[in-house]
Amino acid sequence: MSDKQASFKARWQAEAVRLLQGAASDLQAEAGAREGAATEAEQRVLRWAAIIGARHQLPEIQSAWRRHCILILMVISVLALAGGFTTALTVLGDGTQAVNIPWALGGLLGLNLLMLIFWLLGMLARSDGALLGRLVFQLTHYLPGEHHKALTRAFATLNQRADLMRWWLGLLSHTVWLCAMLGALFGLLWTLALRSYAFTWETTILSADVFTALVHGLSLLPQTLGISIPDAATLVGADQSQADEVRRQWAAWLTASVALYGLMPRLVLILISSIRLLVGLRQLRLQTTAPEWAPLVQRLTPDLNERHVTDPAPEAGQAARIVPVSNPRPGTSVLVAYELTAIKPWPPAELPEHTQCLEVNSRGQRQQSLSALAEARPGTLMVICDARLSPDRGTLHWLVNAGSLAGVTQIVLHNSEQSSDERLTSWHDSLRDIGVDIAHIHHAMTEALNQLGVHNG
Template sequence: MNHPRPPQTSGFDARWLAEAVRLRETASGALEDADAVRAARTRANDTEQRVLIRAALLGEREGLAQAIAAWQPRARLFLLVLAVIALLSGFGAALAVLGDGSRPVNVVWALGGLLGVHLFSLLLWLLSLWQGGRDAGGALGQAWLWLSTRLGGDQNGQVAAALAALLGRAGLTRWWLGTVTHGLWLLALLGALAGLLVTLAARRYGFVWETTILPAEAFIRFIQGLGWLPAQFGFAVPDASAVHAAGSGVAASEDARLAWASWLIGSVVIYGLMVRLLLWLLCVTLYLKGRRGLRLDLGLPGYAVLAARLAPSSERIGVTDAAPGVLPHTPIDKAHGVSGHEALLLGLELRSDPAWPPALPPGARNAGIIDTREQRRNILAQLASAPPRRLLITCDPRLSPDRGSLEFIAELSHHAGECRVWLPRLLADGDPERRSHWRESLRESGLDTRAVFEDDAAALAWLGRGHD
C-alpha cells in the first residue's frame, strides 16, 4: 500500500512552495487556512518555519506541491532533449565546415564556423550579466525555462514563476540559467570536437587560407598568435613555411597537415570547450552556494501579514521575538484632521482575559479584538468610510511586536484624527523587556513616547476627552 509523502517543511523546495502559495494568494485572494495556521503555531518556533509549515499544508491541498513535483521531471526531460540537440548540432557543424574532403578546408572559415556563434553568444551573456535584467542567464537557459513553463498548463506556469521570483530576489537567476546555457554550449562544443576527430581520422584533408588584400604576414601572426595558448597544452601550431604554403596552394607535407589539424582541434578545445567548462563550473558553484543560504524574504507584503497571524496566541515569558528587521513602509501618523467625532477602542491580537473590555468613558465605542486577516481588512474598510476622531489601539504587552503588527498600526493611524497605542496593565504587567521592546519599536515607527500609554486610567481618559 502506498502512503502519501508528508509535506516537506524545510529546504529549498519548501521555500519554493511557500513562494508559490504567496503568489497564488496575491493573484486570487487569501486561502482558507485556519487548520494550517493552528498547525504552524504549534509545530514551529520561528516565523519562517511557521510560514513554511502553513505553505506545505496549503500547497498539498491546493495542488501546488504536486505541480512542483511534476514540473521538475518535465523540466529535466526538456533539458535532456536540448542536450541531445546540442550534441548533434555540434557534430553536424564539424561535418559541415570540413566537407567531404574533395576540396581543401579554408582554416579561417572552418574556425569561424566552429567558434563564431559560440563567441557571439558568450559576448551577449557577458553583456546580460553586466546589465542584469530578466534576460540574464543566456538565451539557451531562457529557452529551456520558456519551454518548461509554457508546455504544462497554468499550475506549471505558476510554480515556474514562483521559482523564478524566489531565485531572482536572491540574485541567483543568472547563475541558475547560466548553468543551463553554458552546459548546453559545452555539449555542443563536445559534439563539434567529436565530429572533428571522427572526420579528420576518416578522411584526408588539405588546409588553405585565401585573401585578396591582406599580406601573408598578417595570417602568420594570426595563426601563431591564436595557437600560442593551445600550444601551452601540447597542441601543434603550423610554422611560417606551412602558413605560406597553405596560402600559395602548394601541396602540404604530412607534418603540415597534422599541424593544421592539431591547431584547429586545439582552438576548439581551448577557446570553446575550456571557456564554457570554466563558466559552467563558476555558475554551478555560485548557484549552489547561494541556494544553500537562501531564505524567504519575510518583509514581502504576503509574509509580513502572515507573521502576526502565525504567532502563537501565548508565549513563554522571557522569550522575545527578534526585533523587526524592516519597519513599516509608512510611519505611524499620530494626528491629522478628519471629519469624524467618534472615539474608538480597538484591541490588536489580545489574548482572551476576563478584564477585557474595560469600562469605557461616555462617547467611546469598543471595536472588538482584531486577530485575523479578514478582520483587519474589514476594520480598515470601516475606518476608511467613517474615520474616528480618536483611535486607541490596545496591544498585548505579553507578546512581542512584529513587522505585521507595526505595519497594521501604521495603516490604522492614517484613518483617524488622533491615534495612540495602549499597553494596558489591567491585562497583566507582562515582561518589562517586552514593554521596552514595544516602546522602542513604536518610537522607531514614528510614535513618540507621549503617544504610548501604559497607565490604564490615562489611556481611557484620553479616549473620552472632549466628549460633549
Template structure:
C-alpha cells in the same frame, strides 16, 4: 512521497505569496493552526503554512509536474546541442571533398560561440538582470510542458526568489554555458571522428591579405595550444598551404592538431570554466536563500502566526466551497477519543455518561471555545471524534465549516444528530437539510447514541 527540499519550500512559499497577491488571501485558518503547532521562528511558520496550503490546493503536485517538464525540456535542449555541435563540425570540414579551408573552419566552429559568449559577458557586466537566451528558452519550454493551471505562479516565483540574491543570472548562465559546452564537445568528437577516418588537406585562401598575415595569426592562435603539447605549423608550412593542398603527411597532422587545439583552448575551455563558475556561484547563493521578512507581504502573517500577537476566533469570511475532509497522520497512531457538542441549549441533558478515557471538550458556544479546541486537536489529533449537534438549528455555512475543520483534525469523525427534547419534535425538512449537508461533506452521522463507538472504536 519525499519531503520537499529547502529550495522547494522557499519556491512554494513564494508561489503562494504571488497567488495571494493576485487573488486575495486564501482560506488559511487550518494552515495557520498547523504552523503554530509546529512552532519555530516566523520564517519556519510562514513556510509551514505555505506547504500546507500548497499541498491542499495542488501546488505541490504541480511543482513536481513542472520539474518533470523542466527535465524533459533540458533533455530536448541537450539533444539539440549534440546535433548542432555535429553540424558545426561538418560545416567546418567544407564543401570541397578532401579540403579544409583553415580559417573558414575556425569561423564555423568558434564564430557564433564567441559572439554569444561576448554578448553574455557584456550583459553580466553592464546589466543588473541578465538572462541567457538558452536559459530563457528552457524556462519557456518548461512552462509549455507543465500545462497545469496550478503551475501558473511557479516560474515567476522561481525568478522572484532567485533575483533576491541575483542568482537568476548564474542559473540561466549555467544552463547556457553548459549547453554550449555540450555542443562544442559534440563538434570536437565529430571532428576527431572525421579526421581519423578520412584524409583532408588544409588550405587558406585570400584575395586582399598577404601570406605574412596568416602566418602571424596562425602562430598567435597556436601559442596557448602549444603549451598543452599541440603542434603549430611553421611559417614554411603555412605559406605552402596558401598555394595548394599540402599533401605531406606531417603537414596534415600538424594542421589537424592545431585546429583541434584551437577549438579546445578558445571554445571548450572557456565554456567549461564559465560553467564551473556559474555552478559554484549558484550553489553558494542557494545556501544563502531565505525569505525577506521585511517584505510588507509577510507582515499580516506575523500577526496571525506568532503567539504573542495571534487573534482568537474566526475573522475571515466563510469560503464558498468547503475543502475535503482529510485525516492527519498523527491521528493514525492515536487512541484518543473526544466528545464535543455544538451550540446546545440547556434543554438537553449534557454531557452523557461516558468512559473515563473519553475527553469531554464541553459545548462550543463561543469563538474562544472553538479556537481553543481546534488548537488542541491540531497539536494532538484524536483517533475518534464525536460531535453532537441539535438538528433543530439550521445547518448554516459557518457551522458546516467548523465541522469540516474539526473533522480534518481527527482520525474518524461522527456527527450525532440529537433527538428533540421531551415534548418537542424535529422538523423533517430541516433534518433532511442536515442529511444533505453532511453527505456533501462526506461526514458519517447517526441519530442514535454513538457512545459505544466513541469509547471502543466499534458499534
C-alpha cells in the same frame, strides 16, 4: 525548522503558495503555523506553506516541474549537439577541396565566442544576457496547470531577489553551448578520421603575416599543453599534394583550438555558475519584511489569547498593551460587534465608504476577524462590547491583538445603563491598562457611530 534545515525547495514552495493564495486567508494553515515551535517569522511562513502545499500536493508538482525542466534542457542540448556535429561536417566539406583554416575556425568557434562575449557584457551590466538560458526557462511557462505556472513565477521571483537568476540562466546557456561544442568536436574528429583533408590559407587582401600572427596567437595555449605548432608557411600555396605529416599537424591544431577555445571556457563557466548558485542558495532567505509578506506574517504571529490562556493571571502592570499598526490605511474604519448576538440592526444602515462591519461571537470568528483586520489595516477600529459582561482576559487579549492591527482603537460600552458601577469601573481600568485612551471609550453607541458617519437607524 532551522535556517540550515530549511531548503531552497521549501522557500520556493512558500513563494509559490503565496502567489496561489493571494490575499486569501487559510485559517487552518495559519493556526497550524502558529501552534508550531517556530520562533522566527520565516519558520512560521515555511510551516504555513508546508501545510497548504501538502494539501495541494505541491512537493510532487515541484518534482514534476523539475523533471520537465530537465527534459526541456535535454531536448535543446541534443539539438545543439546535432547542430554542432552538422556544422563540423559542413565546414570541412567532403574532402575534394582544401580546408581554409581561418574559415574553419570562424565556422566552428565564431558564433560561440560571439555569444560568450555578449554574456560577459550582460553580466557586467548586471543583466542575464543568456539567450539560450532564457529560451529554456521561457518554455517552462507553457507547462499546463495553474500550479506549474505559479512555481515558474515563484522560482523567478525568489532567485531575482537574491540576484541568482542570471546565474541560473547562465548555467543553462553554458550547458547548451557546451553540448554544441561537443557536437562540433565529435564531428571534427569523425570527419578527420574518415577522410583525408588538405589545409590552406586563402585571402585576397590580407598578407601572410596576418595569418602567421593569428596562428601564433592561438597556439599559445595549445603549446603550453605540449601540442606541436605547425609552420604557418606550409599553408601558403598548399594544394592536395600536401604532406601527410603537415596535414596531421594542422588537423591536431584545429582540433585542439576547438577544444581549448570552444569547449573549455564553457566548462569553466559551468563550474563558476554552479559554485555561485550553491553559495547563493545557502544564503537565500524569504524576505518576510517585504510588503507582500507583511499581512501573512502578522496573521502568523502567535495570538496573545492562545499564548496566555493557560498562564496564571498577570500581575498589575504586566498586561499586554495595544501597539497601533505603523501603516494604517487613512480614511478606513472597521466596526466590530463583540459578543452582541442581540444587537439590532446589524450591520448599521447607510455605512460610509471604506467602512467594514464584523461580528465576533465564537473562537473561529475571533481568528477570522483578526485576519480581516490584518488585511484591512483600518485607520479606526471601533469595537462594541456589552457593558453588562465582565471584561475577561480572553476579551482583553483579543482587543490587544485587534487594536494592534489598526491605527486608533475606540470602544463602545453598549448597555452601560444596565451595568453596575463596579463593572463599568472594571471596564475602564482594564481598557486603560491595555492602552485605550479614556477619550476613546464611549457609553452611547449612537454618538460613537455618528463620529464615523454611520447611521444606526
